[in-house]
Every structure is written in C-alpha cells, then in structure tokens.
Amino acid sequence: MSEEATSAETSKASAKASDTTTAKRSPIIVCRKIVRSFWRAKERLDVLDELDLEIAEGSFEALMGPSGSGKTTLLNLIAGLDRPTSGTLTVAGTEVSAMGDAALARWRSQTIGFVFQHFNLIPVLTALENVELPLLLTSLGSSERKKRAQIALRVVGLEDRMHHRPQQLSGGQEQRVGIARAIVHDPKIIVADEPTGELDRKSADEVLHLLERLNKEFDKTILMVTHDPAAAERATVLRKLDKGKLL
Amino acid sequence: MVPIRYNVRNLLVRRTTTMAAALGVGLVVFVLAASLMLNEGLARTLDQSGSADTAIVLRKGSDSEMPSSVEDKAISLIKVAPGVKSSSDGQPLVLGEVVVVLFQDLANGKGKSNATLRGMPLDRVQVFRPEVKIIEGRMAAPGTDEVVVGARVVGRFKGFEIGQSLDLRKARPVKVVGIFEANGSSFESEVWGDIEYVRSAFGREAVVSSVRVKLESPAVFDGFEVAVERDKQLGLEVLAEPDFYRKQSENTSIFIIAMGTLIAVFFSIGAMIGAMITMYGSVAHRKREIGVLRALGFSRSAIMFSFLLESVLLALLGASLGTLASLGMGLVKFSMLNFTTFSEITFQFTATPEIILRSIIFGGVMGVLGGFLPAIRAARTAPIEAMKG
Ligand SMILES: Nc1ncnc2c1ncn2[C@@H]1O[C@H](COP(=O)(O)OP(=O)(O)OP(=O)(O)O)[C@@H](O)[C@H]1O
Ligand SMILES: [Mg+2]
Numbered sequence: 001m002s003e004e005a006t007s008a009e010t011s012k013a014s015a016k017a018s019d020t021t022t023a024k025r026s027p028i029i030v031c032r033k034i035v036r037s038f039w040r041a042k043e044r045l046d047v048l049d050e051l052d053l054e055i056a057e058g059s060f061e062a063l064m065g066p067s068g069s070g071k072t073t074l075l076n077l078i079a080g081l082d083r084p085t086s087g088t089l090t091v092a093g094t095e096v097s098a099m100g101d102a103a104l105a106r107w108r109s110q111t112i113g114f115v116f117q118h119f120n121l122i123p124v125l126t127a128l129e130n131v132e133l134p135l136l137l138t139s140l141g142s143s144e145r146k147k148r149a150q151i152a153l154r155v156v157g158l159e160d161r162m163h164h165r166p167q168q169l170s171g172g173q174e175q176r177v178g179i180a181r182a183i184v185h186d187p188k189i190i191v192a193d194e195p196t197g198e199l200d201r202k203s204a205d206e207v208l209h210l211l212e213r214l215n216k217e218f219d220k221t222i223l224m225v226t227h228d229p230a231a232a233e234r235a236t237v238l239r240k241l242d243k244g245k246l247l
Numbered sequence: 248m249v250p251i252r253y254n255v256r257n258l259l260v261r262r263t264t265t266m267a268a269a270l271g272v273g274l275v276v277f278v279l280a281a282s283l284m285l286n287e288g289l290a291r292t293l294d295q296s297g298s299a300d301t302a303i304v305l306r307k308g309s310d311s312e313m314p315s316s317v318e319d320k321a322i323s324l325i326k327v328a329p330g331v332k333s334s335s336d337g338q339p340l341v342l343g344e345v346v347v348v349l350f351q352d353l354a355n356g357k358g359k360s361n362a363t364l365r366g367m368p369l370d371r372v373q374v375f376r377p378e379v380k381i382i383e384g385r386m387a388a389p390g391t392d393e394v395v396v397g398a399r400v401v402g403r404f405k406g407f408e409i410g411q412s413l414d415l416r417k418a419r420p421v422k423v424v425g426i427f428e429a430n431g432s433s434f435e436s437e438v439w440g441d442i443e444y445v446r447s448a449f450g451r452e453a454v455v456s457s458v459r460v461k462l463e464s465p466a467v468f469d470g471f472e473v474a475v476e477r478d479k480q481l482g483l484e485v486l487a488e489p490d491f492y493r494k495q496s497e498n499t500s501i502f503i504i505a506m507g508t509l510i511a512v513f514f515s516i517g518a519m520i521g522a523m524i525t526m527y528g529s530v531a532h533r534k535r536e537i538g539v540l541r542a543l544g545f546s547r548s549a550i551m552f553s554f555l556l557e558s559v560l561l562a563l564l565g566a567s568l569g570t571l572a573s574l575g576m577g578l579v580k581f582s583m584l585n586f587t588t589f590s591e592i593t594f595q596f597t598a599t600p601e602i603i604l605r606s607i608i609f610g611g612v613m614g615v616l617g618g619f620l621p622a623i624r625a626a627r628t629a630p631i632e633a634m635k636g
Contacts, residue, residue: 072634081542081630102546105630109544120539120633124256136248137544181543193634 028057028188028221029078034087036073047073049244050087055237057188060215060222062235070244071225072193078223079191080108092188109137113182113220115192115211119174121166127153127177128162134185152180156210172203179210183218190214192224196231208234249540249549254557258564261529265561268525271518272565272610273572275511280573280606282507284596285581286500292594293496296432297488299465300332301375304458304475307484311495312346312456319343319453321481328474330467331460334374340461342367342375345442347449347456349415352405360582362404363437364394364415366445375459376429384409384425389441395425397435399593403582407438415440419448433492436582436593459488499583499592515613518565522617526558530625537625538632551626558618559611566610570603 031053038045047070055061063071076082077089080096083104089097092111099107113134114120121130131149140148153159156176166174175195182190192211196204212234214220224235232238240247258265304325309315325331326339333339345366352359369389372379387393396407406413412420421440429435446452462468465487472485486494530537537550576596583592 076631076634079542081634105541105544105546108542108630114539114542114633116539116633117636118535120535122253122536122539124253124260129250129252133540134543136250 025057025059027054028092029053029055029223030088030090031078032088032090034074034077034089035085036070036077036082037085047244048077048084051244051246053239053246055221055223057221058215058219059237060212060235061224061237061239062232063223063225063239063241064227064232065241069241071241074241075191075193075223075225079112079114079189080104106137109134109185111187111189113185113187113190115175115178115182115190115195117194117197119166119171119178119198121174121177121181123166126163126165127158127169127180130166130177131162131180131184133181138185149180149184152184153177155183156180170203171199172206175199175203175207176210179207179214183214183220188221190220190222192222194225194227196226196228204228204231249545249553251556251560254553254560257529257533258557258561261525264525264528265564268518268521269561269565269568271521272562272613273567273569275514275518275613276566276569276606276610277572278514279507279511279609280570280598280602281576281596282503282511283602283605284573284576284598285507285594286503287599287602288581288594288597289496289500289503289592291597292431292433292592293492294489296429296434297490297492299487299489300462301488302460302462302468302471303486303488303491304460305456305484305486307476307482309484312344313348315456316451316454317343317456317458317483319455321483322455322458324478324481325458325460325475325483328460328471330462330471330474332463340374342371342459343442343455343457344459345445345449345451345454345456347445347451349413349438351413354402354405354407360404362400364445365434365437365439366442367439368442369439372439375461376434378430378432379434380428381425382428384423386427387424387440390443391441392421392444393424394421394438394440395427396423397437397439398426398428399435399580400438401426403593415445415448433495433592433594511609519613519617522558522562522614523621525561526554526618526621527624529557530554530621530628533625534628535632535635537628538630538635541628541630542633547626550628551622554622554625555615555618558622559614562610562614562617563607566607566613569610570606573606574598574603 031051034048034051035046036048038047051074063074065071077084078091080091084097087097088095094107096104096107128149131152132145135145135148150159150162153162156179158173158176158180161169161173169177196207199207208231211222211224215222224231226232304317305312305315306317322341322343326341331339331341347364349362349364350359351362369387381395382398387395401407407423409423409426412422414420460471462471468487475483475485540550577598580593580595
C-alpha cells in the first residue's frame with residue numbers, strides 16, 4: 001500500500017484492517033496525478049488536483065469530506081462514468097482513462113456494481129426485473145438470468161418481494177434491491193455514493209451490514225462515499241478528501 | 248437490449264399523454280385508411296360493372312356514354328361484324344342504350360344532384376346483365392313510362408321510391424315500379440327505363456349513347472375492334488367493358504387518393520410533432536433513469552433503440568385505433584360525383600388486408616420520424632446523470 005493511503009487511515013480502521021489480509025493485497029484501483037477540471041463562466045475549477053490514490057483489492061473503504069470536496073467526482077472517475085482531464089487511472093487492470101465511450105460502457109457492465117443514494121430503481125420494473133438488468137448485457141439465457149437475480153435478492157433477504165414495484169417497497173428495502181442489482185453480475189468493485197443518505201438508522205444499519213458481508217464473504221472491493229460517521233466506522237479504511245486533495 | 252416491457256409500462260404509466268399523442272397519429276391513419284378504402288370501394292364498384300367478353304362501342308373521342316352518340320344505322324353494321332355472339336334464336340347480341348343525366352332534387356331537401364338515367368330495351372336486360380335482380384316490386388314493362396331504380400339511390404333522390412313518380416322533363420313523368428340490385432356494380436346508382444320513352448323525352452330519336460356487344464369470347468375482341476374502327480366514316484371507338492369502367496374511375500380515383508394523401512401528410516406533420524413532444528417530455532422526465540441504464544452499461548445505441556421503439560409502439564397504438572375506426576366506415580355508404588360522367592355514383596369504404604397493413608406501416612413510420620430526435624437526446628444522456636442529486 002502507498003504511504004499516503006496508509007496515513008489516511010484512521011487508527012480504528014487500520015486496527016480493523018490488520019486482522020484481515022486485505023491490506024496486504026495488490027491495488028485494484030490506482031490513480032496517478034488525477035486532475036478533473038470543470039469550466040464555469042470561463043473560470044477553470046480543478047475539482048480534483050493531481051490526486052494519487054491506491055485501493056487494495058478486497059478492501060472496504062469509506063471516503064468522507066465536506067460537501068463540494070470532490071467525492072462524487074472521484075467516484076465517477078473510478079467507476080468509469082467520467083474521464084479525468086489528465087492523469088492515469090487504472091482499475092481492475094484496465095487503464096480506464098484511455099478508453100472510448102462504448103468500451104467504457106462494456107467495461108462498467110462487467111466490473112462495477114453501483115449503489116446509489118437515491119436507490120435509482122426503475123419505477124416501472126419489479127424488484128426482480130430491476131436486479132436482472134445488468135444480466136441483460138451478458139450472454140446468459142432468460143431462465144439463468146432469473147435464477148441469478150433471485151439468488152441476489154435472497155442474499156439481501158428480499159426474495160419474497162421480487163414481484164413488487166419500487167413504490168411498494170420501503171426505502172431500506174429499495175436500497176437492498178439496489179444492492180442486489182449491484183452484485184448480480186458479480187463485479188469486482190462496488191461503488192456506493194452515500195448509500196445510507198436517505199435511510200433511517202435501522203435501515204442504514206441493515207444496508208451497512210450487507211455491504212460488510214459482501215466485502216467479507218464475497219470479497220468485493222467496496223468504495224463508499226458517506227457523511228455518516230457510523231457508516232464510515234464499518235469500513236476497513238477511511239479516507240478524507242478536502243478541496244480535491246486527500247488528507 | 249433494454250426490455251420492451253420497460254417501454255410498454257412507461258407508456259401505460261403516462262396514460263393520458265400517451266393516449267393524446269396516439270390519437271393524433273390515429274387521426275392521420277384514419278384519414279389515410281379511409282381514403283384508400285374509398286378508392287378501393289370505387290374500383291370494386293366499377294370493376295363489378297364490366298365483363299371481359301363484352302365490348303362497348305362509343306363515338307370516337309367520348310370518354311363516357313353520356314356525350315357519345317351512335318346512330319341506329321351504325322348498329323346494323325355492328326351486328327354483322329366478326330366475333331359477335333348470337334342468341335339461340337339467331338339474333339346477334341347487340342344492345343343499344345341511351346344514357347342521360349337527370350338533375351334531381353335530393354330527398355333530404357339539401358339541393359339537387361345528378362343521377363344517371365339509362366334507356367334500354369327492357370326485355371333484354373337479363374341477356375346482357377344476368378346479375379340484375381329485382382329485389383322489390385317488378386321490372387318496368389317495355390314500351391311504357393315505367394322505370395326501375397337502383398338499390399343504392401333509393402331514398403336518396405325525391406321520388407325514387409316504389410309507387411312514386413318523377414319528372415324526367417317537364418310533362419314527362421315516369422312511375423317507379425321496382426328496385427333492382429346488380430351485384431354491387433355502378434348500375435345500382437342508375438335509373439332504368441324504356442329506350443323509346445327516354446329517347447322521345449329527350450329528343451334523341453334514332454340515336455343511342457353506347458352499344459354493348461356480346462362477343463363469342465374475349466379472344467375475338469381484337470378482330471371485332473379492327474372491323475368496327477376501320478370505317479372512319481362511322482367514327483366509332485371500341486373498348487372492352489372492364490377497360491371502359493377502369494377509365495371511368497381514373498379521375499375520381501386520382502382525386503380521392505390525392506385528397507387523402509394531402510390531408511394525411513398535412514395532419515401527419517402535426518401528429519409527428521405531437522409524438523415528438525411526448526417523447527421529449529418522456530426523455531426529460533426519465534433523465535436520471537436513462538443515466539442509470541447508461542451507468543449499468545447499456546450502450547448509447549441500446550438507449551436510442553429503446554426510445555425509438557417506444558415512439559413506434561405509441562404510433563402503432565394510434566395507428567391501430569385509426570385503422571379500427573376506418574373499418575367502422577365500412578358500414579357507411581358514400582356518394583360522390585364521378586368526374587368523368589358527372590353523375591353520382593354510390594359506393595362503400597372497402598377494406599383490404601393490404602390497406603390495413605399500409606395504414607399501420609404509415610403510422611409506424613410516423614413513430615420513427617417523430618421519435619428520432621428525442622431518441623437521440625436520450626442516447627446522449629451522460630451516465631453521470633445517475634449520480635446527480
Ligand atoms: N459537471 C460539473 N460541472 C461543473 N462543476 C461541477 C460538475 N460536477 C461537479 N462540479 C463541481 O465540483 C465540485 C465537487 O462536486 P462533487 O459532486 O464531487 O462534490 P461532493 O464531494 O460529492 O459533494 P456532496 O457531499 O455535496 O455530494 C463542486 O463544486 C461541484 O459544483
Ligand atoms: Mg456527492
């Protein structure tokens with residue numbers, strides 16, 4: 001692990017990390033001198049400023065920082081939703097900063113699972129159909145897709161709600177369906193932007209517990225942006241971002 | 248591929264907007280289908296009227312029977328031309344008829360219109376038009392002032408009912424004694440009376456409008472035509488009956504199709520804009536959703552296709568409603584002026600599988616065109632939309 005990464009860990013998270021083997025594994029996400037700028041009224045705004053970052057495979061990292069510090073921007077880059085203005089970004093062995101649009105879309109569909117703050121389930125589709133969506137981009141047949149979507153729903157404990165529409169579910173349940181959708185295609189990395197931001201304490205804890213399980217039992221690398229200290233505590237590594245730089 | 252049920256359900260969720268846009272498309276398809284059906288009805292009506300082994304002789308240069316005149320003495324020459332069929336008693340099957348226009352009051356009191364009056368040897372109707380059936384009353388008697396009325400104009404003009412009488416001209420009344428059907432042909436829009444009575448009423452003694460000739464077979468037509476047209480003094484023109492009726496409908500058919508297409512194209516611009524606005528609304532409303540699909544890895548082309556498909560589904564829904572409504576028109580009788588004969592002809596909207604298919608495809612194409620720009624906008628949605636608050 002890089003020096004900066006280690007220094008960014010809190011003592012508590014590092015204690016947690018030390019009793020697993022994750023910290024010693026090779027990095028799955030490597031950012032080198034990442035810059036992401038936006039232009040606003042002819043004024044250049046460097047949201048991320050020559051940022052270096054390594055994230056080890058199998059770790060569960062939390063990213064905190066004040067509003068506007070660039071957390072979502074960084075997450076978008078790592079997840080291949082956006083491209084850096086300069087710098088190189090290698091994720092799961094692929095240099096995503098150099099990829100074209102279509103290739104990037106295909107890469108996302110195989111590598112990344114998304115958990116969104118607003119759940120972002122498709123309202124007209126049932127829980128099962130929502131979870132099945134990422135599998136439509138694979139070569140799996142319909143019955144195999146259904147089977148896998150059901151298994152994913154079972155993992156999040158919502159198999160009995162599979163024919164419900166998002167409207168018919170509570171916020172916590174919606175987010176658990178979101179998690180099922182994020183894992184159904186077995187991606188290496190899960191990115192979550194404030195996954196508990198809209199949930200009450202109890203639902204938030206359920207979601208966090210699930211993420212922990214995905215990390216421990218299924219060896220998913222998880223990168224989670226959060227404002228919630230209790231959520232951050234569940235992670236093995238805690239990083240802090242301020243004004244486009246990691247502290 | 249984004250699943251089709253995604254599109255279907257989104258259309259259902261936005262029921263009112265969907266319906267409004269679909270009805271716009273439906274209206275256009277209705278107009279188009281109705282005009283095609285009308286044209287088909289016209290073609291059928293006139294097609295029924297001709298048989299291939301019958302030749303019709305007119306004065307050269309007359310498009311129709313009305314302006315044509317053939318002298319009685321020419322008829323005797325036609326009778327001896329090659330290929331003319333004879334009846335069992337050795338009589339050549341040649342029929343001279345006089346056709347005039349009646350300018351009659353409409354029964355509904357809304358002005359006047361033209362009806363066709365045909366004077367003929369009434370005892371020979373069955374020989375040339377075996378399909379003719381008296382459905383009410385009886386056949387008019389030869390040599391009298393009686394007439395029979397075609398089933399399609401009964402009740403349309405004043406006096407066109409059994410037992411009533413009408414004036415052909417001043418002081419030339421005729422009595423309606425029967426109603427006939429002729430297999431749906433244009434004869435059903437005519438009034439038939441005795442040839443001599445009609446000729447004297449209109450001062451056309453010793454001339455007829457047209458001469459119908461039964462030929463031994465359709466194959467002898469060419470020989471017959473050459474023989475009759477050879478004598479330039481007579482100045483006659485020979486046509487096979489089916490060709491004659493096709494010619495009769497040409498102008499009217501062009502008019503119907505041109506009007507229908509013009510109206511459909513004109514309206515379709517509005518309907519496509521309607522579909523486009525609906526789809527733009529849909530894209531704007533689902534911006535984040537589209538971002539999510541893009542984030543999950545669906546390609547731009549998959550999104551583009553999905554929205555195009557949604558627009559086509561919307562249009563097809565409208566097209567089906569429009570076509571269905573046009574089928575309802577099949578129950579309606581339609582009267583219009585035949586532009587060649589300038590008399591009224593009554594016919595029905597007639598649907599064929601081809602017309603239905605064409606109309607629905609036309610609707611589908613409107614969906615593609617109207618949905619194109621919104622689908623491009625949808626495809627351009629950035630995947631980071633999924634992450635925005
Ligand atoms: N597309 C964009 N165009 C212009 N500016 C942008 C764009 N995206 C982000 N920014 C700016 O970049 C900065 C960082 O935004 P970002 O969304 O990454 O913050 P954040 O740390 O996730 O904040 P929050 O905790 O509120 O979600 C903000 O000042 C924001 O206005
Ligand atoms: Mg954010």
